[in-house]
Amino acid sequence: METALKEIHSIMNDEHAVLVYSGEFNQDIVKSMLSYTEGKLDSSGIDNLVKKKIFNVMVEQLQNITKHQYVDGEDSTIQPCFVLIEEDTYYNIVTGNPIKIDTIDMVSERIDKVNSLDAPGLKALYKEARLNSRISDVGGAGLGFIDVARKTENKLDYSFYDINSDNYKYFTLKTQVNKIIE
Amino acid sequence: MENLFIAKTDDTPEIDFNSETKEMKMTGRSLPEDVTTFYQPVLDWLDELEATPSGEYKCIMNLEYFNTASSKLILDILMRLEDIHLDGNTAIEIIWNYDERDTDMEEAAEEYSELVEVPFKIVGI
Amino acid sequence: MEYTYKLQNLMSKSNDLLAIRDNFESLLSKSVFSIVESQMNSNNLEVSVKNRIFSVVVECVQNICSNDVVDATSKNSILVLNKEENGYKIVVGTKLNNERKDRLSSLLNEISSLSTEELKLKKKELFSSREELDAGQKESLALIDMFNRSAGHIKYYFESENSENSFLIIEIQITNN
Numbered sequence A: 001m002e003t004a005l006k007e008i009h010s011i012m013n014d015e016h017a018v019l020v021y022s023g024e025f026n027q028d029i030v031k032s033m034l035s036y037t038e039g040k041l042d043s044s045g046i047d048n049l050v051k052k053k054i055f056n057v058m059v060e061q062l063q064n065i066t067k068h069q070y071v072d073g074e075d076s077t078i079q080p081c082f083v084l085i086e087e088d089t090y091y092n093i094v095t096g097n098p099i100k101i102d103t104i105d106m107v108s109e110r111i112d113k114v115n116s117l118d119a120p121g122l123k124a125l126y127k128e129a130r131l132n133s134r135i136s137d138v139g140g141a142g143l144g145f146i147d148v149a150r151k152t153e154n155k156l157d158y159s160f161y162d163i164n165s166d167n168y169k170y171f172t173l174k175t176q177v178n179k180i181i182e
Numbered sequence B: 001m002e003n004l005f006i007a008k009t010d011d012t013p014e015i016d017f018n019s020e021t022k023e024m025k026m027t028g029r030s031l032p033e034d035v036t037t038f039y040q041p042v043l044d045w046l047d048e049l050e051a052t053p054s055g056e057y058k059c060i061m062n063l064e065y066f067n068t069a070s071s072k073l074i075l076d077i078l079m080r081l082e083d084i085h086l087d088g089n090t091a092i093e094i095i096w097n098y099d100e101r102d103t104d105m106e107e108a109a110e111e112y113s114e115l116v117e118v119p120f121k122i123v124g125i
Numbered sequence C: 001m002e003y004t005y006k007l008q009n010l011m012s013k014s015n016d017l018l019a020i021r022d023n024f025e026s027l028l029s030k031s032v033f034s035i036v037e038s039q040m041n042s043n044n045l046e047v048s049v050k051n052r053i054f055s056v057v058v059e060c061v062q063n064i065c066s067n068d069v070v071d072a073t074s075k076n077s078i079l080v081l082n083k084e085e086n087g088y089k090i091v092v093g094t095k096l097n098n099e100r101k102d103r104l105s106s107l108l109n110e111i112s113s114l115s116t117e118e119l120k121l122k123k124k125e126l127f128s129s130r131e132e133l134d135a136g137q138k139e140s141l142a143l144i145d146m147f148n149r150s151a152g153h154i155k156y157y158f159e160s161e162n163s164e165n166s167f168l169i170i171e172i173q174i175t176n177n
Helices: A005-015 A027-043 A048-067 A101-116 A119-132 A141-152 B035-050 B068-087 B103-115 C002-014 C026-041 C047-064 C098-112 C116-128 C135-149
Strands: A017-022 A081-086 A090-100 A157-162 A168-178 B004-006 B014-018 B023-030 B055-066 B090-098 B120-124 C016-022 C077-084 C087-097 C154-160 C165-175
Touching (some): A005 C016, A005 C087, A048 A090, A048 A141, B055 C047, B068 B090, B090 B103, C047 C087
Parallel strands (some): B090 B120
Antiparallel strands (some): A017 C016, B004 B014, C154 C165
């Protein structure tokens, strides 16, 4: 099949994306994305603390999409993807994965709640979530959102897109890590 | 002759030139951007060897991959070995080991063997 | 974030696995190589095919992609890894100034017209110089290597961006034995 280089390049240019991976995710691939980002951060002389944050956030998001990449009996072109965006003062880590329609409300609620809290509020929510140890359909996703919000000190941005499916939508999550910590 | 040892990295091979065993081993892969800087100690060592009659030396290549920049330097190394061998003070034998599934490497070894006049063994492993 | 879904769609439909858009200077190049390697390791490819893909990526990144970095935000090159039915396609794109465009254009035209034997001779010629190779010679050697590794399955085209710059795209196909 012909590559879509031109269109991909055009979108990447517009969105300041430096890496896009679309395909199967496994431990090795996650490791290679991390080591890629490490190389990138090293060559831009980023502070170690920021590096750690980016790593933690990436691990969280990438492990999440690794868990949620498989769709039952559906079109196999609905794949997870990872986009790394580089701006002057921050990075965006964007992940996409198929999500069961009946879990959308819960996920939205969780992220909205996280976005509505300040640092002390998030700390309290984290403690509560840990104590409750709720195990649900989406596994540890609850703690993950809180953790990411606390580390990045930024709001989480998310969307759901329609795909040709009765049971699934496409969930995208964008987190922002600032290059300099104030 | 002094020994020369450079530890392997992700993009440079291990260099193990030993004057007791009389073996010059290069192992791993070679893809540094700045090949000249990396290989300078090797070339310097070979200059030493040229000035030091040493009986017999074996050069054992165990390279899994090298970029085109390295390919030129590797030829430079082999040509120095040829000079040393033809001078008559030190006999050189080159043994080029390669993964027998890697036909490109076999071909590269053959091309090198045609370019230098030194006993050259190509061994598929 | 619609671009995420758009990209995913585009890429999965055309079997593009990976797209990297950046200035491939030294430290970053190593990371690119390690990503490509782990992609290769995830698939049951023959050793010689793996090495060919790897070497084409190395030569593209080190010799074809533009090395001049104007500033941290402008990215001059792109690399796409595409999975075909019986192999892989590596696509590299890079911004060029006029001088480099003329040089690469004539090199590509020349090398693509040579037979395997003629390529061997040209390589020998380049090797016979005891001097360090200049930029054009390094590019020649890299292109010859790419042509050999892909058994000649290379397509290329230049696009003019403005009066000072062009964009070069090279597609290299590596098929399973």
